[in-house]
Amino acid sequence: MRLEPFELERDQCVHEHSVEFNLSESGVHPLELADLLDPASLAGLRLSYGQANGSVELRERIAGLYPGATPDHILVTHGTAEANFLAVWNLIEPGDEIVYMVPNYLQIQGIARAFGAVVRPLPLLAENGWQPDLDALDRALSPRTRLIAVCNPNNPTGAVMSGEAMRRIAAAAARTGAWLLSDEIYRGAERDGVTTPSFRELGYERTLITAGLSKAYGAPGLRVGWIAGPPDRITAICGHHDYTTIMISTLSDVLAVRVLDKREQILERTRAILKANWPILRRWADDQPWLRMPDSRAGAIGFGRFHAPGLGSRELGDRLRSEKGVLIVPGSFFGVESHIRLNYGAPASYLEAGLARVSEFFRTSLVRPSRVPG
Ligand SMILES: Cc1ncc(COP(=O)(O)O)c(C=O)c1O
Secondary structure, eight states, X not given: OOOOOOHHHHHXXXXXXXXXXXXXXXXXXXXXXXXXXXXXXXXXXXXXOOOTTOOHHHHHHHHTTSTTOOGGGEEEEEHHHHHHHHHHXXXXXXXXXXXXXXXXXXXXXXXXXXXXXXXXXXXXXXXXXXXXXXXXXXXXXXXXXXXXXXXXXXXXXXXXXXXXXXXXXXXXXXXXXXXXXXXXXXXXXXXXXXXOOOGGGGOOSSEEEEEESSSTTSOGGGOEEEEXXXXXXXXXXXXXXXXXXXXOOHHHHHHHHXXXXXXXXHHHHXXXXXXHHHHHHHHHHHTXXXXXXXXXXXXXXXXXXXXXXXXXXXXXXXXXXXXHOEEOEEGGGGTOSSEEEEEOOSOHHHHHHHHHHHHHHHHHSSXXXXXOOX
């Protein structure tokens, strides 16, 4: 099987733990175990196999995030990454088409192509606050459309889709009979505290939601994700799960229940980090004539357009890393050029020091940045 490189994850795998300043993350500074419970209370936990689709306790709590859902609507997976993989593996046959939001975390595109699908882009328009181009949606649909895949709130832009766009997308899926796959991993990480509606709330039966604890909940190391969808489809996807990881770790299942029991408190912590750090990134970006960064609403991510003639975003990323020890994410890893994504979820002093290295690069390197035109 031909598999295109998932550049974002490859770059992070190679460099994330060796750079001085990692501004390539998209979530907030992670929780500690002691934020969840007294570690000694885990001493008696038996390390047996757990329930393969997730414990009832955990699936009850996840179901509580979606109106009308029960534990039978939920499959617990090894991160949202596995949730996306299983959903696409289950749905896609060679020759199918998927309509896919771009810019995006390109996992679903890469897997769908590997399984033989043709990917038709649904562009997000920078000039329209990164809302989907709904005329392009109509043009991208065909009788072969099997799946419309969105990410809301969006990575990398941090934009939240308008209610009108959500309704139009759900209606388009209903018109064609396509499945709707909504990656909602950043839901709950809205800076203004207004939780993004889930696509499940629109009531279209063929909807799968993927999400997990890595971003809004600050617990990526637990590797807990899920799929929420109609029980018969969830059962079918469980059959695929049997061939991948079978189940999450018993320890993660217990801790994930604890995370969701402390949901309000944890999301409050996330928002406090976002509110404290966003002004740091905002002020810094406003001082950089080579960069235009619109406000981001969700996730600890700012996505901006840079202007440095002759310098591609990949090259910029490589040079920032090798010359200044800072890892950022080039726009090309999300399907758009001349942009960079910066994380602002780290402790403030770390963020400020990392950003100072980025400005230093533009001040002192051979690159001749200029003001973003227009
Ligand atoms: C949109 C999106 N989906 C899925 C993932 C994978 O998340 P997880 O850590 O839950 O596997 C990420 C990680 O960056 C992401 O940004």
